[in-house]
Amino acid sequence: MSTSVRVRAVRRCAGVVAAAIAATLVLATPASAHVEVGSEGARALAENVTLNFDAATESDAAGITKLEVFLPKGIAPADVTYGKGPAGWKLAPTDKGFTVSGPPVAVGTDVAVSVVVRQLPDAKSLVFKALQTYDDGRVDRWIELEESSGGGHGHSAPVLKLQAAAPGAEPVAPTPSASPTPSASPTSATPSPSAPPATETADAKPTASDRATATAEEDGSSPALPISIAVAVLALAGGGLWWFLKSRRTGTA
Secondary structure (H helix, E strand, O other), rough: HHHHHHHHHHHHHHHHHHHHHHHHHHHHHHOOEEEEEEEEOOEEEEEEEEEEEOOOOOOOOOOEEEEEEEEOOOOOOHEEEEEEEEOOEEEEEEEOOEEOOOOOOOOOOOOOEEEEEEOOOOOOEOOOOOEEEEEEOEEEEEEOOOOOOOOOOOOOOOOEEEOOOOOOOOOOOOOOOOOOOOOOOOOOOOOOOOOOOOOOOOOOOOOOOHHHHHHHHHHHHHHHHHHHHHHHHHHHHHHHHHHHHHHHHHHOO
16 A cells, blocks of 8 residues: 555544544533523522522524423422513413413523422422423423433433521421312212102013013014914914814714
8 A cells, every 4th residue: 555545544534533523522512501490598398489490592593482390299380479580471380380481582582480489398409390492383301310411411400409408497288279079978868859759679670571562662563463463363263173173064964
């Protein structure tokens, strides 16, 4: 192999290695956009705590319209009230958390939303998975846990670190919910005075005649008709037999 061929081969290999290194660095770089949650001096079991969510935009063509947050265990959707956010945005509870949404903000604008939580649970940290929606239908999913996303890179879920609970702090009673309408007890139910008394038991079985009548009614005929035809046939047969015997006696005489 000539020297020029070796030089070209070395250069080609070096270019491939450089491209691979550049791609690796790009993939290893943390995403610039993200959703974060913060609360100054947040402690476990603290009451009426304000949580601030900051959602950085990741689109240069659409504005953010909604932020959906999934609450961690120990916080019910009914325990969250709205603080503040973009103009025209409102809070709505969901089965697993809440959404804050409204008119799209300007393209390239980040969103800051705050909510008030009735009481934080007794934990060291809380994970708030979030979905960030744009007016073009795009959705950024900030739901990955740090240990599964390579040390916090990618679309990591917002995490709130909590200080230890204050001395004497205790869990408050859960938010009351609407109780179901009580139903009448089976033992106390009284029959209606206008209802006729029952004359048959519920487990009474139909007789053979009842079944025959029902079958006849389904066929569109009555059982009385076949009986009358049978009687007529027997009468004719009897008359013929009497005439035959009388004729034989007369012939014999």
